[in-house]
Amino acid sequence: MDDNTDLFIHTVHGAGRLLPSGNRWNSIELDYNLLPTSSHNDDHFTTTSSLYSKSFTFNLTITDKSHFKRFLYIFIALLLTIIFLVLLLSFLPHKHHDSLPSTNLPFTLKQALLFFDAQKSGQINNSLVKFRGDSGLQDGHYRQINASLVGGFYDSGNNVKFSFPTAYTITLLSWTVIEYHEKYEAMNELEHVKDIIKWGTDYLLKLFVPSNSTATPNLIYSQVGSANISSSSENDMSCWQRPEDMKYARPVSVCGASATDLAGEIAAALAAASLVFTDRKSYSLKLIQASESLFNLAKNSGKKQTYTMDVACGGEASNYYNSSGYLDELVWGATWLFFATGDRSYLGYATDSFDSALIEELVPDHGVFYWNNKLAAIAVLMTRLRYLLDPGFPYTTVLTKCSELTNNLMCSYLSAPEKFSMTPAGLILLKPNSSTSLELASTAAFLTKIYSDYLDSIKIEGGACGDDLYSLDDLQNFAESQYLIR
Template sequence: MALVLSGINNIKPSLKNGFNCNYRWTLLFIELSAGNYPSNSPVKFRGDSGLQDGNSTGTHDLVGGFYDSGNNIKFSFPTAYTVTLLSWTVIEYHQKYTDIGELDHVKDIIKWGSDYLLKHFVPPNATFAAPILYSQVGSANSDSKNPNDINCWERPEDMTYQRPASTCDITASDLAGEIVAALSAASLVFKDDQAYSKDLVDAAEKLFELATNVDSTKQGTYTTVDACGGEARNFYNSSGYLDELIWGGTWLFFATGNTSYLEDATRRYDDAEKDKIPFDEGIFYWNNKFTANSVLLTRLRFFHDVGYPYEDALLSSSNLTDSVMCSYLSDQNFDKTQDKSLFNCIPYLNIHVNYILGDNPMKMSYMLGFGDHFPTQVHHRSSSIPWDNQHYSCAEGDRWLNSVDPNPNVLLGAMVAGPDQNDSFIDQRDKPKFTEQLFRALLI
C-alpha cells in the first residue's frame, strides 16, 4: 500500500542539508490534534474527533487538545508540559521560527493547547463550590471488557464508546503547577494579543493562588488519587510536586513581574532539591523540571538584579546549572579559541540528533519521513488505518493492528521510541516499546 506523506511536498532531507525540515516536520506531528480539526492543517488523514468530550460530566466542554502518542486518550499533565516547552522555544528562538517561516504555525499549535488547558481549570462558581482540575479524557483501563482508548484499535474519528473525564481537586499540586507554567509561558508568546494573554495570566494566577494556599500536608501528586490520576499512573506517574510548583511560579514571575511568585519559587527550591530522585539527576522531562528550574532561575540571577532575599537561592540554582552543563562536556567536545579566552563548544547534541536521523548501527532514521529508511509499522491508530471514508469498528481495527503492511499514512516528523540498549530496533506495530511515538517538544 502506498505511503501518504501527509499531503506534504516530497522532500527527502538528509544529514547533509541541515535541520530546518526537522523543525517543520516535528511541528507537523504535533498537528495531529483532537476536536474540530483545523481546516488549514497540512495533515490530510485526520478529521473532526472527540466532539463529545466532556459530555460525561454533563457540564463541561473538554473538546480539543492532543491525543497521547498512538492512543486516543488525552492526558492533561504531558499536554501542559508540551505547551510550556513549545512556548519556551518561541520565547527563546522567535527569530529562528520567523526565518524558516514557522512562527505562525507553532503559535497556532500552542494556542490549540492553551485553549484546551483553559478548559481544564474550573474555579469555584455557582455550580461548583470547589475548584476542579481535569486530568484526563478517555479511559486507559486495559482490563476493561468494554471498548476504550487503550484496548480498541480505532481511528479517533470513528470513536463511539464512552470517554469519561477524570477530575481532581486543588491538592493535585503537580498538575496545577504544570498548567500554571503552560498558561504563563503561552501568555508571553501571545503578548501582542493583550486580551488573550490576560485571560491566560488571570487563569494561571487564580490557579496558582488556590494551589499554593492549600495546607502543605494536603498538597500532593495527581497520580496518588485514583479518581484523579489512577489510570494515568501507568503512563505518566508523577513522583513529586515541588518542582512543578517552582516551575509554575517561575513562569508566572516571567509573565507578570510579580516578585511574590519568585519568592515562592525560591523558598521551595531547597526543599525540592532534597526531594530529587537520584536516577533523575540532571534530566529534564515531563516528570522532572528541577534542572529546567535551575536554568530559569540562573538566568534571573545573571540578567536581572533581583537581590535579597532571592540571591542565595538563585546562587544555588546557578551552581547546579554549572555542574549540569559541565557534565555534558568532555575533552573531546570543546576547543579553546585562539586567544584562549573563550570555549568553542562543539555541539554535543548533534551527536544524538545525528543518531536519531540515521547515524546509528541500524542505519535507520527514527524520525519518520527523514531519509530513505525509517520505521514503517508505527504503533499509531490513525496512521495505521486507511483514510478511505470507511468506518472501522474496534474489531475491524484489529486487522490493521496485526497487519505486517506499512502504515498507509506516514506520521511525518514523529520520532518513535527507538532502539534498545543494544542499538537493536524491531519495526513491528504490536511492539510499542520500539514503534510508539510521543510528543518530542524537546527535540524542537
C-alpha cells in the same frame, strides 16, 4: 504588567563588563547556524583481476571497413557521452544518503510541528495533515459530567488526552518561541508554532473550573478517554484506531484542589504561553489570570499531593505519567509567573521553595529534564535570571546555587560516558532502562544549547569542571551531536 521599569546595572563573574538589568523577560539574539554543512568524498572503486583468469588467442580480420568506421564513431560518441555525464554529475549537488543526517533545518522543523497537527483533537479546520478530520466532539460529556472538553492533543498512538504531559509540552514549546522567535520567523514557522501553542492553551483553559460558591468545589480535569487496558469494553488503549472513528464512551477524570502538581504544571504552561502572545494583549492577560488563579489554588490548598495519588483523578494516568512529587511543579509555575508578570512574590516563592524541591527529587532523576522533573530546567531559568536581570538580594543565594547546579549539569553531560551511558554513536542515555531515550537526549541538548547562548550573550567564553575547562564550542558540539546521531 507595568511598562515603566527601573534601570539597574550588574556584573557577572567572568563577564568583564557591566550589564543592564530590568524586570522583564528579554529575548536574546542567537546564532542560528546549528548544523554544519555536509560534505561527501567521492567514492573510489578498485578492480581486481580474477585469480583464475585464462588467456586465448584470436585472429581479428576486418572484411568491411565501413562497418568498422561506424563502430568507431558509435564507440567514440558513447565514450564522450559517458564523460559528459560524469562531469555533469560531479558538478551537481550531492544527494544525501539515508544514513546521513539532513541539514535542512526548516524542513526538519516543519515535519516536527506537523506531528502536533496530526495529534489535534476537536474540530479541525484547514488542517495541514489532510487525513485528519473532526474527532472527540463529545469529549467532556460522560454520565453525570457535562463539561466542554473538546480540543487538545491525543497521546502518542492512542486516543487518550492526558492533561499533565500536555501542559508540560505547551510550556516547553512556549520556551522555544520566547528564546528563538526570530528564528522561527526566518523559517516561516512562527505563526505555525503559535497556532499549535494556542490550540493547547485553549484546551488547558477548559481544564480548570474555579469555584463560584462555598458549595461548589474547584475542579481540574486530568484526563479524557480510557486507559484501562484490563477493561473488557472497547477503549482508547485496547483499540488503537483513527480518532475520527471512535464510537465508544470516553470517561473523564476529575480532580480537586489537592492535585497540586497538575495545577502547578498548567499554571506554568499558561504563564509561559502568555509571553508568546504579547501581541494579543487580551488573550495574554486571560492566560496570566488563569495561571495565577491555578497557582494560588495549588499553593494555598490545605491538602497537597500529586494528582496520581488520587485514584479518581490520576489512577489510570499513573501507569503512563506517574508524578513522583509536586514541589518542582509549584516552583516551575512560580518561576514562569514571575517572568510573565514581574511580580516578585512569585520569585520569592520559587527561591524559598527551591531547596525543598531538590530534597524531593528522585535520585535517578538528577540531571534529567522531562515531564516528571523540572528542576534542571528551573536551574537554567534561574541562571538566565541571574545573568541577564540580576534581581539582587534576597534572591542572590539561591540564584548563585542554581548557576552552580547548571554548571555541574553541563559538566555531567560533557563528561559522558563517565557520568551517563552513551550509545556507540554518541547518544546520551540519561535513563538507560527507560523507553524515552530520544526525549531525554533532546531536552539535554536544549538545555545545553540555551545555556551556551546565555553565556555568549554576556561574553563569558565557557566554564570549568574542576581543573578542566570547557568552551562554548564544547557545549554547542554536544547539543549538535544529540541531533546528528547516525
